[in-house]
Amino acid sequence: MNILLSNDDGFQAPGLTALRLALAAQHHVITVAPDRDRSGASNSLTLVNPLRLRPQAENLYSVNGTPTDCVHLGLTGLYASPPDIVISGINSGPNLGDDVLYSGTVAAAMEGRHLGYPSLAVSMNSHDPSHLQSAVNAVLYLLPLTHQYPDRSHMILNINVPNLPWEQIRGFKVTRLGQRHYSEPAIRSTDPRGREIFWVGAVGSIADAGEDTDFHAVEQGYISITPIHSDLTRYQALACTQQWLEEQAHGS
Amino acid sequence: MNILLSNDDGFQAPGLTALRLALAAQHHVITVAPDRDRSGASNSLTLVNPLRLRPQAENLYSVNGTPTDCVHLGLTGLYASPPDIVISGINSGPNLGDDVLYSGTVAAAMEGRHLGYPSLAVSMNSHDPSHLQSAVNAVLYLLPLTHQYPDRSHMILNINVPNLPWEQIRGFKVTRLGQRHYSEPAIRSTDPRGREIFWVGAVGSIADAGEDTDFHAVEQGYISITPIHSDLTRYQALACTQQWLEEQAHGS
């Protein structure tokens, strides 16, 4: 297969390297990844400055941009013939629940889908993962199956892998995203010159880890697979919003 | 009402200023906005560096961060008593269809909702709007109605206003997000030192502007209101993904 690989931890990240080398043994892989850590980049695009593509090794490029920039540039600027799939990861750290919204890893996959390609986002459930091979195995297992995915043109699968040896993983589970409580407050501090600074607060504790959620699956030792979309319309609220607007109009 | 106001065009942007002054005449408004243009920032968070809050005028602060940072900092670091609503805008330029995914304006509203507050994102359908007052009027009309919104804790309304005088606007329409074709390819160029650079390509042309879409409403002279959510689970694909996985497992 022709594969475009990216991530948000940067082109040197061990998770990306492990997946890149494993995939390259069997596939034609082009990697376009940020030149540094861009965790938390979400779907941000670099509009004010130009991007620079830097070859780092054969078929490995770094870009001074976001994960979304990398996939945009890789798909529209580099390919002679289009790839079969876009893969983002392996991320160090989970992308579960509503954290997914801020994730550069998932954003890279969304950008792949946005440009018309099926996409996978792959993350390890540990910020210092010791079992990257389990995520590699998961990708190698799923990759040939993607040809049969029912709705390939809308396929974005968000995959989270427990930080366990492959033998201890209990299987795959299809899940919905769980939810966290509100994030922790910003942390007020001072720099050494005595000026006030703030750090963005930590994510909240888990609020909804029901049995069908990604949080629950990973916690139980399963690889979580969540189908993701990029349509932010809240369809279930269309009717009530319409009604609200009409009532208010009449009332006023 | 207590209002937290933000945007992605920066604290000096005319749209923000117009709305800030209009709201301040009747409400208690605190504005926390980026120190420069952060269009395209999406939901990105600044995790690697600290943020600095700079008072610019009474109840007006700039932050060296993204729209999401601003709302996070405003809501968790500044408020004695919590606000009633978060408003983002008035953006110069529309936030319609799948562009919404990259929008810092909409991201600021999503962050408000994420921290538990009803939110509005407000944009003008022109990058050089001549009728900001129409968007101001729309907000002033909707604001008192938000108390009656049926599901306030999930309320994010994405509002796009035609660049027309208030009298020529035909009313409000509740819409779903439309869709664009794939974005234009990255633009290859060289800098004056002869080095290759790329600019992110322009958005694609409109692919789905059906009668119920935001594209259509604004085009027809209506103010478009789209209820937005931040749950990226593609629920309609849960069953088929499950089935796909099982079949493949059996097949293999």
Next chain:
Amino acid sequence: MNILLSNDDGFQAPGLTALRLALAAQHHVITVAPDRDRSGASNSLTLVNPLRLRPQAENLYSVNGTPTDCVHLGLTGLYASPPDIVISGINSGPNLGDDVLYSGTVAAAMEGRHLGYPSLAVSMNSHDPSHLQSAVNAVLYLLPLTHQYPDRSHMILNINVPNLPWEQIRGFKVTRLGQRHYSEPAIRSTDPRGREIFWVGAVGSIADAGEDTDFHAVEQGYISITPIHSDLTRYQALACTQQWLEEQAHGS
């Protein structure tokens, strides 16, 4: 006179504003200053990204670049007829001794000279100055005298003003730059996510504050004026370096 004004604290800094308004009463002043605080920028130039010039008020522009960028852009991109002088400041905080090397304020003046214009760099000896008017008065006093400066094409005067009311200032002193001890070590810390960070250490204590130095003058209540150059050749070492090289060559 035609004056190009810049600084390194950003276009909104009170020191710049005070000087801008005072000068504009009698002269034609164009101000091009960084869009944010660029203290410590030294002579750095922005080569990788383009610059954007943003009008902020009549004859006041901000640039997303360094002080050197601003002066370069102001002098080569904006002027119909060339200015008579470049002024940088009023900086909040002193630029004395070897700190001058890191100063964006002084760098802006050096760039003026580099492009062929006499230049002044003006700083208050306090990071939170309460007597900006004293520095304004110093500039207004010196400005007409600059026409008679003996070597105008090489003129860069680094001016530091005590934070005192004008009446308490004892006069002007021409000085050489003093010297500090080595700077304090980098400060090791951790961010809230537990990762190691370092802050650049504070400047060292004063090592050479001899009677003819800028440190001494300001300390004694005088306005210090140091003529500055940008020729980094250490002329007094040319002969001994030559001799060293020859001896070594013969010895080997």
Next chain:
Amino acid sequence: MNILLSNDDGFQAPGLTALRLALAAQHHVITVAPDRDRSGASNSLTLVNPLRLRPQAENLYSVNGTPTDCVHLGLTGLYASPPDIVISGINSGPNLGDDVLYSGTVAAAMEGRHLGYPSLAVSMNSHDPSHLQSAVNAVLYLLPLTHQYPDRSHMILNINVPNLPWEQIRGFKVTRLGQRHYSEPAIRSTDPRGREIFWVGAVGSIADAGEDTDFHAVEQGYISITPIHSDLTRYQALACTQQWLEEQAHGS
């Protein structure tokens, strides 16, 4: 010897790598270099954000900062016992004449000297050098001689090497810095969204390439060695500035 190595082209630059490997064969070398290209950084220091040190290989660290940050951090944060010398380079591209003022390569050496260590800055006279080995040889030749340098505590040697094979290089010449004409004007352009941008103009043509200058030496096939200082006082102007000030005072 104990050597701290840095540069401004980034930790991956071929010039740095060539020198690092050659030095490590005989010396104890710690390399601390920027995580990306920081050409043009001059002596700028990162004061607003913290720095992060990232191990890239044994004794090789990247820093998200400027060359000056790297040397500051290397010398004050990393060393158990102090190094004997600081070396910056090998830079791709010359650092000659008044360009030296903007150079991050030279600034890294100046920072070494500023913290009390003798320093070398090494550059190739080509932006795409094919004879890095010549610069490596020059450093290996000079390094043992530095123990006998007459004024070690003030030693900063700016070394520029012609892009020639070692056998074709005619020897070493001790030089002063030459001078360029004013730089080219800023280049006005537009980005693909139709907004005005400016690029910093190219350096000017050579104005002073007298026989004793670095420009001349390199042009003639010699390795240029210029002793550099960081004292920006223009001593030769102290008396005339004093006289100017007194005359004006009496005249007024």
